[in-house]
Amino acid sequence: MYLGIDLGTSSVKTLLIDADQATVGSASASVDLSRPHPGWSEQDPADWIAATEQALDELKAKHASALAAVKGIGLSGHMHGATLLDASDQVLRPCIMWNDTRSHAEAAKLDADPRFRAITGNIVFPGFTAPKLAWVKNNEPAIFARVAKVLLPKDYLRLWLTGAHMSEMSDSAGTSWLDVAERRWSADLLAATDLSERQMPELVEGTEPAGALRAELAARWGLKPAIPVAGGAGDNAASACGMGTVKPGQAFASLGTSGVLFAANGAYLPNPESAVHTFCHALPNTWHQMGVILSATDSLNWLVGITGKGAGDLTAELGDKLRAPTGVTFLPYLSGERTPHNDAVIRGSFTGLGHETGTAALTQAVLEGVAFAFRDSLEALSAAGTELSRVTAIGGGSRSRYWLKAMATALGLPVDVPADGDFGAAFGAARLGLIAAEKADPFAICSAPATEETVEPDAALAQAYADAYRRYRALYPAIRGVS
Template sequence: MYLGIDLGTSGVKAMLIGDDQAVVGSASSKEVTTTRLHDGWSEQDPADWIRAMEEAIAGLRSAHPDAFSAVRGIGLSGHMHGATLLDADDKVLRPCIMWNDTRSYREAAALDADPRFRKITGNIVFPGFTAPKLAWVKNNEPDIFAKVRWVLLPKDYLRLWLAGEHLSEMSDSAGTSWLDTGARKWSSELLAATGLDESQMPGLVEGTAPAGTLRPELAAKWGLREGIVIAGGAGDNAASACGMGTVREGTAFVSLGTSGVLFAANARYLPNPESAVHAFCHALPDTWHQMGVILSATDALNWHARVTGASAADLTKELGDTLKTPSHVTFLPYLSGERTPHNDATIRGAFLGLGHEADRTVLTQAVLEGVAFAIRDSLEALKSAGTALTRVTAIGGGSRSRYWLKSIATALGLPVDLPADGDFGAAFGAARLGLIAATGANPTDILTPPATAETIHPEAALSAAYEDAYQRYRRLYPAIRAAY
C-alpha cells in the first residue's frame, strides 16, 4: 500500500492506493482556518496542518486498518509558495504567508525589476511567490527575519514533522523565485538578492526520489514498519498532473479548484515570463511544465453563493444543462487580484452591464463565463509561450458542473475530456510518487492517464457569440484598471 497526503488550502486529504494503483480509501480533515487580518493578507498556522494531517490519517486508519498497516511508501503534495519560517530549533516564527496573500506586491515589483530573476527563474516574480514574502518580512518584521534559519514550503513542513528532514523537490521550489528552473538548483545569486543564502534552503531532490523516511516513533504510533520511504512529492498542481498522467509533451488539464489552472506538460524548458505563464519544473526528472493561473475559480462561485444566500450547487442547477448565449452582463473574477495574464495584485473584480433584467440566474451565468474567459486568457498566454493545445482534461470541484464545462469548452474552442469515475487529484498523484520512490518503478509506467468517460465539445452554434463576449471581457480589464 502507498499513502498520498495532500495539504490543501482548506484541509488535508489522505489516500491509500495498492500496487495496482486502485484507490483503497481516502479521508479528509476538518477545514483549516485561514486568517485575513488586512486586505490582501492570507495566513495559516502550520500547527493546524499537523493536526489536520493527523486527523485525516486517523480517519483512514480507522476505516482501513489492515490496508493502512501495509503502507510501504508515502508521497506528499501541498499548496505552493507559502513562506513557512523556522528558527534554529525548527520552531515556527510566524504564521505561514499563503499562496493567495498579495501584501508583498511592492517587494515583488522591486525584485521583478532586477533582470536576473526572470532570466534565471524563467518567471515573473509574482506577489504570491515566496521570495517577495521574505522581502516583506525583512522590511516589516526585521526581528523575525533575523531569526530565520529555514524557509520551508508548506508540504515540506509536513515532511519535517514526518521524517525530521529539511528537504524539498523541484516542482514546488520552482514557485519560490529562487530556483534556477532550467538547471534545477537553487540560485545563490537570487537568494543573496533577498538577504538569504543556500544554507537556509532545504536540500533538493526530484519528486520521484526518496526524501526521508518516516520517524520510528510515528511508525510505532501508526502501526507501521520502520524505514518507510517518503517521496520528494510535488506542489499541488504538479501532483494533480501526476494523478492525471499529464506528464507527456502536449497533454494538458484545466483545474477548477479554489484557483483555476491551465496546465501543460513539456519535454523541455520553455520560459516566456512576458506572457505571465508559469514555467516550472515538473515532478519527474528532465521534465517541465507551463501553466496559466487565475486566483479565483470556484472561489468566485462560492463568493457569489455567500452573497446570494444560495449554495453553489443550487446556483448552477438553476442554469440547467443547455448552454446559453452570453448575456450583456460580464463578470471579472479578480476577487484576489490576478496572475495570468495581468500580474496585478491590486485589481479587483466587477460586474459590468447590469440592468433590471439581471436576476440571480443571469449573474450566475456571468460568473461562470467570467472564469471561463479568464482561463481563455491563460490559453492565449500559453500559445504566446510556444504551447499549442488540442484538448484538455477537466479536474477539480467545479468540473461537476456540466454547464460550466460546456462554457469552458466553447470559450477555449477545445474539447474537454472528463475522466472515468475515480479520484485522480493531488492526493492520488502524491500516492503514485510514493509508489515510485519506494519501488524504483519507471515513472512513465506508473503515471498513466485515466480512461476518458466523456468528451464535451465546443458548441459551434455559440462560438461566435462566445468570441464576441470574450473580446468584450478583454477590453474591460484596462478600462477598470484606470479606477485603481
Template sequence: MYLGIDLGTSGIKALLIDGKQRITASASASLNVSRPHSGWSEQNPAHWIDALETVLDVMKSTFPARLAAVRGIGLSGQMHGATLLDSSGKVLRPCILWNDTRAYKEAAALDADPRFRKITGNIVFPGFTAPKLLWVKNNEPEVFGRVARVLLPKDYLRFWLTGEYVSDMSDSAGTSWLDVEERRWSPELLAATDLDESHMPSLVEGTEISAVLKPELARRWGLREDVVVAGGGGDNAASACGMGTVSPGHAFISLGTSGVLFAANGAYMPNPASAVHTFCHALPKTWHQMGVILSATDALNWYAGIARSDPANLTAELGDRLKAPSGVTFLPYLSGERTPHNDATIRGAFVGLGRESDRAALTQAVVEGVAFAFRDCLEALAAAGTRLDRVTGVGGGSRSDYWLKAIATALDLAVDVPADGDFGGAFGAARLGLIAAEKADPWEVCTLPAIAETIEPEARLRGAFEDAYARYRALYPALRN
C-alpha cells in the first residue's frame, strides 16, 4: 500500500492505493482560513497537524491492515505558504498563505531586481514566499530575527512526520528563491531577502526518498518502521502526476478554489513577461507552465453566499444548453489576479447590469467570467511558446457540464472529462510514494486516466463568445485606471 496526503487550503485528504493503483481507502478533515485584514490569508500550522492526526486516526480505526501494509508516503500541498520556524522547530507566527496579497509592495521591489526573473524564470508575485519574508522583515522584525527555517506547508507536515527539513523541486520553484533551470537554491536571491541556504530545507526530486517516518508515529498508527516519505510535490504538480500530465502536449484545467491551466514541458521554457508560471515538475528533468487565476469556484461560492443558494443549484438554473453571453460581464478578481495581470490590488466587478438582469443572468456572468479568465491563461501560455489542442477538466467545478461547455467554447478547445475516479493531489502524492518506495519508472506509474466524455466547443456560439471575451478584455484597463 502507498499513502498520499494532500494539504489543501480548505482541508487535508489522505488516500491509500495498492500496487495496481486502485484506491482502497480515503479520509479527510476540514480546515479554516483566517482573514484578519483585507488581503490577508493565514492558517495555524498546528491545525494542519490536528487535521492530519484526525485522518490517520480514521484510517487506523477503519482500515488497520491496509495502513499496516504502507511502504511509501507521498506529500502534496498548497504552494507558496511561509511557515516560519525558530531554531528549536517552533512555529513563530501563522503561516501566510498562497492567496495572501499583503506583500504586493515587497513583491514589486523584488521583481524590479532583474536577477529574480532571470534566475527563477518567473515574475515575483505577491503570493510567492520570498516577498512574504521581506514583509515580515519590514513589519515584524522581531519575528524575522528569530527565523531559523522557512518551510512550505506540506514540508511542515514532513518535518512533523520525519523530523527532517526537506522540500521538493516543484514546490520550491514557487518561492522566488529557486534557480528553476538548475534545480537548486540561488544564494544571491536568498541574500536579497537577508537569508541564506541555512534557512532553507534540503532539496530532492518529487520521486526520491526524502526521509523515513518517525518510529513513534509508525507505532502510533500501526505502520512499518521503514516507511519512506517521497519528495512529493506542490499541489498542481502532484495533481498532474495523478492525471498523468507529465509529458509534453498534455494539459489540464483545474476548477478548484483557484483556477489553473497546466501544461507539461520537457524543457525549461520561461517567459515571465506573459505572467505564466514556469516551474519544475515533480518528475526529474521535467518542467511545466501554468496560468493561474486566484478565484475560480471561489467566485461562484462567493456569489452563492450573496444569492443565498447552493452553487450547484445556481448552475442547474442555467439548464443544459449553453447560452450566448447576455451582455452582463463579471471580472473574477475578488482577491486580485495573477495571470496575466500580476495585480494584487485589482478587484472584481459586474458590468452591464440592467433591470432585466436576474439571478440566473448573474450566475451565467460568473461562470463566463471564470471561463474568460482561463482564456487569458491560454493566451499567456501561447505567448510563452505552449500551444494546446485539448485539455482535461478536473476539480470541483468540473462537475458542472454547463461550466465545462462555457470553458470549451471560450477557449475553443476540446475538454476531456475523466471517468469516475480521484485524480487529484492525494492520488498523485500516493503515486510519488509508490515510485520512491519501489524505485519504479515514473512514466509507467503516472499514466493518463480513462476519458468518459469529451465536450467540444459549440461552433454556433463561437462568435458570441469572442465578442464577449473582447468586452471582458477591455474592462481590466478601464477598471485599473
C-alpha cells in the first residue's frame, strides 16, 4: 500500500492505493482560509496538521489493515506559500498563501532585477514566495529577523511527519529563488531578499525519499516506523503525475479553485514575457509550462454567494446544449490575474448587462469568462513555444458538461474526460510515494488513465465564440485604465 497526502487550499485529502495503483480508500478534512484585509489570504499551519490528523484518523477507522501495510508516502500541496519558522521550528506568523497579492510592489521591484527572469525563467509574480518575504521584511521586520527556515506548505507537513527540513524541485520552482534550469537554489536570488541557503530546505527530486516517518506518528495510526516520505510535488505537478501528464505533448486543464493549463516538457523552455510559468516537473530531468488563472471555480462560487443558489442549480439552468454568447461578458479577475497579465490590482467585472439579464445569463457569462481565460493561457503557451492538440479536463468544474463544451469551443481543442477515478494531486502524491519506496520507473508508474469521452468544439458556435473572445480581450485594457 502507498499513501498520498494532498494539502489543498480548502481541505487535506489522504488517499490509499495498492501495488496495482487501485484506490483502496480516501478521507479528507476541511481547512479554513482567512482574508483579514483586501488582497490578503492566510492560513494557520496548525490547521494543516489538525486536518491531516483528522483525515488519517478517518482513514484508519475505515481501512486500518490497509494503512498498516503502507510502504511509502507522498506529499502534495498548494504552492508558493510562505511558512516562516524560527530556530526552534515554531511558526512565526500565519502562512501567506498563493492567492495573496499584498506583495505586488515588492514583486515588481524584484522582477525589475534582470537576474530573476534570467535564472528562474519566470516573472516574479506577487503570489510567489520571494516577494512575500520582501513584504515581511518591509512590514514585519521583527518577524523577518527571526526567520530561520522558510518552508512551502506541504514541506511544513513533512517537517511534522519526519522532522526533516526538505523540499523538491517542482514546488521550489515557484519561489523565485530556484535556478530552474540547474534545479538548485540560487545564492544570488536569495541574497537579493536578504536570505541565504541555510534558511532553505534541502532539495531532492520528487521521486526520491525526503525524510522518514517519525515513530510516534507511525504508532498513532498503526503504520510502520521510518516509512520513506517522497519529495512529492507542488499540487499541479502532482496532478500531472496522477494524470500521466509527464511527457512532451501531454496537457491538462484543471478547473479547480484556480485554473491551470498545464503542459509537460522534456526540456527547459522559458519565456517569462508570455507570463507562462516554467517550472521543474516532479520527475527528474523534466519540466513543465503552465498558464494560471487565479479564479476558476472560485468565480462560480462567488456567483453562488451572490445568488444564494448552488453551483449545480446555476449550471442546470443552462441545460445541456451549448448556447451562443449573449453579449454579457465576465472578466474572472476577482483576485487579480497571472497569465497573461501579471496584474495583482485588476478586478473582475460584468459588461453588457441589461434589464433582460437574468441569473442564467450571468452564469453563462461566468463559465465563458473562465473558458476565455483558459484561451488566454493557450495563446501564452503557444507564444512560449508549446502547441497543444488536445487537453484532459480535471478538477471540480469538469463535472459540468456545459462548462466543458464551453472550454472546448473557446480553446478550439478536443477536451478528454478521464474514466471514473481519482487521478488528482493525492493520487499523484501516492504514485510518488510508490516510486520512492520501490525505486520504480517514474514514467512506467505515471501512466495516463483511460478516456471516458471526448468533448469536441461546437463548430456551429465557433465564430460566435471567436467574436465573444475578441470582446473579452478588448475589455482588459479598457477596465485596467479605470481600475
